[in-house]
Each structure stands twice: as structure tokens, then as C-alpha cells.
Amino acid sequence: MRVSRLVYRSFLQGSKLLSGRSTQFTSPLASYSRNVPGEKDFNPIKRTGNILKNDLIRLKNEVIGIFHPGSENQQTKDIDEPHKYYSWQHNCDVLIVGGGVIGSSIAFFLLENFPGAMNVTVIEKDPTYTKCATTLSCGGLRQQFSLPENILMSQFGAKFLRELPRRCGIEGMDPPDVQFHPQGYLFLATESGAEQLTLNHDVQMDLGVKNVLLTKEQLQKRFPWLNTEDIELGCLGLENEGWFDPWTLLNALRSKAIALGAHYVQGEGVGFEFTEMPDVIISGDDSGLPYNRVNKLVVRLETGEERKVTFSNCVIACGPSSGHIAELANVGSGPGMLAFPLPVEPRKRYVFNVHCPKGPGIDLPFVIDPTGTYVRREGYGGNYICGRSPHEGEPEPSTANFDVDHDFFDQCVWPHLAHRIPAMQELKVKSSWAGHYDYNTFDQNAILGPHPYHHNLYFATGFSGHGLQQAPAVGQAIMEMMVEGQLTTMDLSRFTFDRILVGHKVLESNIV
Ligand SMILES: Cc1cc2nc3c(=O)[nH]c(=O)nc-3n(C[C@H](O)[C@H](O)[C@H](O)COP(=O)(O)OP(=O)(O)OC[C@H]3O[C@@H](n4cnc5c(N)ncnc54)[C@H](O)[C@@H]3O)c2cc1C
Structure with missing residues (x-):
């Protein structure tokens, strides 16, 4: 099997390259309504109306903010009431499944670097975070790895922790x-x-x-x-080297991401939907079947109701459940490149x-x-x-x-x-x-970046006991791959999913 060329397409490039026309891509400048009431609003006129309405509300909030700096707006509300994740999104540029330290770091880095440029939505099934790996970890940060990639990521993490008060500080809060x-x-x-x-x-x-x-x-x-x-x-x-409080890092990244405009939605991703695109050819796919672009996540809300969110790009950052969530996108059960499961x-x-x-x-x-x-x-x-x-x-x-x-x-x-x-x-x-x-289970290291078939489905998982300290580096790397189309800060190209296709393990000798 040929392995597709390793190119990280920006989502602008990506949609053009793949289809020759603008498809699900939502312009970075387009803003979607935060509280669109129902599917019926997919009517283009209503949707345009909602976008305009949303822009006016945002403008009003900004004007109120100038004259009444202490006034409450939706963002501060979200931070103060973290369990109230009700701002449902029908469409987004980047959908992150899993709002632990990894998902929250990706949301933060995207929005810190491109403030206001895209709709970043995070689906998190348990906003109490009582069972996620992040809050149950030992909080350790070390530089003693055998792989340069892991060392670079931890060095980046250490530097980021020093900068955290400034970069994740929110006006009016400690x-x-x-x-x-x-x-x-x-x-x-x-x-x-x-x-x-x-x-x-x-x-x-x-x-x-x-x-x-x-x-x-x-x-x-x-x-x-x-x-x-x-x-x-x-x-x-x-x-x-040393240790720190994992919850504080998660909360800082999440709160700042929200302050920068990320939408956290409480719900569980339970399935993906696809759109058949017969005019698209994926390099390395010799299945002969028409390309099925993954573009919707089915989310089960707390009430049991199921809704769909359409995305341009999706990141699976579900920690230990990541392998299972990838399966929902046929990773591991499809033909050709899709025959290889995400080994997490x-x-x-x-x-x-x-x-x-x-x-x-x-x-x-x-x-x-x-x-x-x-x-x-x-x-x-x-x-x-x-x-x-x-x-x-x-x-x-x-x-x-x-x-x-x-x-x-x-x-x-x-x-x-x-x-x-x-x-x-x-x-x-x-x-x-x-x-x-x-x-x-493949080689106990991070799996980062897009799937070679589902070019718009990214993985950020598989950290096997050292993901907390790597979270800032992961946020930076996914942001670079997705938006800038290349890794510029750290060369983590050996950590992509492609290594699983060719059976090339990248082994770390210092796994604890
Ligand atoms: C005991 C222990 C000790 C550790 N010690 C260290 C250490 O010292 N140093 C270190 O760097 N790392 C350590 N780690 C590893 C580190 O904690 C993890 O690698 C890291 O926290 C992974 O973060 P995450 O966001 O990917 O996963 P998680 O923190 O598990 O977050 C994933 C989130 O996804 C959500 N989710 C899952 N499925 C769905 C779905 N279908 N829909 C919506 N949301 C979903 C979950 O609710 C969860 O909140 C340790 C881990 C453990 C368990």
C-alpha cells in the first residue's frame, strides 16, 4: 500500500485541493450563531439572519464592554459557571472531541494565535472531569526521555508553564x-x-x-x-523537572480558550456522518471506492437528545477513549488505509x-x-x-x-x-x-495530526503516561499542522498516524 504524502493542509487549502470547490469549509471570518435553536435554521436565509443577529449581539456586547467594563457577558458567564455548557453549535471550523488538557490546549492555541478567526467548538461529555486522565495524573514534568520529540515537547511544556500566568490570565481573575x-x-x-x-x-x-x-x-x-x-x-x-497541579493547567487552558471565544458543549460524541464525494481522489487510497468525507459528529446531550454538528476539521482528543471514538469514523473498520485502527x-x-x-x-x-x-x-x-x-x-x-x-x-x-x-x-x-x-498499544507515544484518508480528522492522543506535560506542545503542533500547514516549532512528524500504516514504531525507552 502506498502511503499518502505527508502534507498538512490548511483548511482553506484543504477544501480547495480536495474538491475543487468550497464545500464544508466555513470562512474564518464567518461567525456562527451561538444559540441557534434548531435544524430548521439550516435554511440559508434564516442562517444568514442568525449570523447577522449574532454579529449585532457581539457588537452590542463590545460597545457595552467599552462603557461598562465590569458588565457581564456570555464569556464571563461561561467561565463562572463551567458546568453550564449549553451554547450549542450547528457548524464549526474546528470541532474538538474531548475537553481534557489536550483538547483544551488545542482550543487555546488555535484561538490565541487566530483570535476571532474561527469557530472552535469543544464537545466534552463530563465537565466535572472526575474520571479523565488529566485530573487523575501525578502531574510530573521531566526532560529525561530518550526520543528527541518527547524532550522537545517537555521543554516546550516547561517554558509554557512559566508563561502560563501571562498567557492564560484573564482580566479580573487571579x-x-x-x-x-x-x-x-x-x-x-x-x-x-x-x-x-x-x-x-x-x-x-x-x-x-x-x-x-x-x-x-x-x-x-x-x-x-x-x-x-x-x-x-x-x-x-x-x-x-518537577510536578504541578494538573487541574489548574486544564482549567487555565479551558477558561482562557472560552474567554477567547471557544464554545464548550456538554455532550458525548456517539457517531460520525459522512458525505460521499466521488470527484475526490485521496493519494494512497487504492480501494477504488468513492471518497467519504467525514463532516458531522452526532452528539448525545445530557437529556438523551441527539444533535449533529457539522465541522470543517475535527480533532479526536478523547484520552483513553480515543481508539473507540476513531472507530466511529471507520478508522480500523474500513477498506485500505481505514483498515488500521487507532491503537489507543x-x-x-x-x-x-x-x-x-x-x-x-x-x-x-x-x-x-x-x-x-x-x-x-x-x-x-x-x-x-x-x-x-x-x-x-x-x-x-x-x-x-x-x-x-x-x-x-x-x-x-x-x-x-x-x-x-x-x-x-x-x-x-x-x-x-x-x-x-x-x-x-503500538509504541506508547503520541499520535498527532491528520489521518491519511480522513484528511480533516486529526488525532491528539496515545500519550501513555506523559501527556500532561506535553499538552502545550500538542496545542502548538496541532495548530501549526491545521492552520499553517506545516510543523515549524518542533519536528514531530514521526508522531503522525502514518507510522502505523507502515508498521514503523517510534519507541521511547523511558516509559513510566
Ligand atoms: C495515574 C496517571 C498518572 C499520570 N501521570 C502523568 C505525569 O506524571 N505526567 C504526565 O505528563 N502525564 C501523566 N499522565 C498522563 C496524562 O494524564 C494524560 O496523558 C493526559 O492527561 C491526557 O489528556 P487528554 O486530554 O488527552 O485525556 P483526558 O484527560 O482523559 O481527557 C479526555 C476527555 O475526553 C472526554 N471524552 C471522552 N470520550 C468522549 C466523547 N465520546 N465525547 C465527548 N467527550 C469525550 C472525557 O470526558 C475527558 O474529559 C498520567 C495519567 C494517569 C492516568
């Missing part, structure tokens, strides 16, 4: 504070892993990461509480919060043991969070629920912790939670 705890990661390696750790360090140094390799003796001296008997080498981060599924991961009065305290970096067991400080009162992913061959816990298996701590986490940090032989599990990784 600037967002993600409560960043600067503390390096300490990756440890046994004899067999030392070479890989050194190679990773070299890649990191080439990209300007500040960290240091420590021998067994140096580790013993620097961290006297660490058991180094089976350790050969460690790598300690000196800058741009939920994988349950436990996080245990332990109290250990004799633990290393503030001296503890974010330790990653060679067994994959991790531990970091949580506050200053002798509390820590820890966990680990199942090893190859170990059973994956069921993702049917968010229950925690406490035996997993006793059998799979604690023995490694107690071995590495003997003071942790005495500890008490205070609480625990489970979250679902958006796990890429």
Missing part, C-alpha cells in the same frame, strides 16, 4: 498558579540499563537539557538513604499515597527505580505518592471501573520501594486512586 514544585527526576539503572541511560543522557545534552550522570559512589554520597547495591548509574535532572485504549494505573515519617523528605527527587517503580514527595509532612505500571507478562487490571487493587501495592510496589529506600519499609498507605492511561 492569574493561574499551577503550584510547580521544582525537583529533578532521578532515573536509576542497573548494570544492564546503564548504557541506555548514558545514551539517553547524550540525546538530552544535545538538546540543551540540564542533568547529570551520577556513579554508584556519587549516588551514595548525594543520597545516603538510597540503597545502591544493585545500581550502576543514575541520572539526576537539574532544571525544568485505556490502561488502569494505581497511585498510592503513603505516609512514611522516616522517609527522605525534601531531599527526595522524583525517583524512577529500574523496576519502573516511582516515588515522589507529596507536600512536606512525610507523605509520598508512588506506583508502577505492570511489567510485561503481568496481567493488566480491568478498566471496567476505577477500583484500586491494594494487593498490587503489597506485592508489586512496596517490595521495590522498601528495597530501594530502606526507610520505606515502614509506611502506611493513606489513600489511593486509579486513573486510565491513554495507552498507545
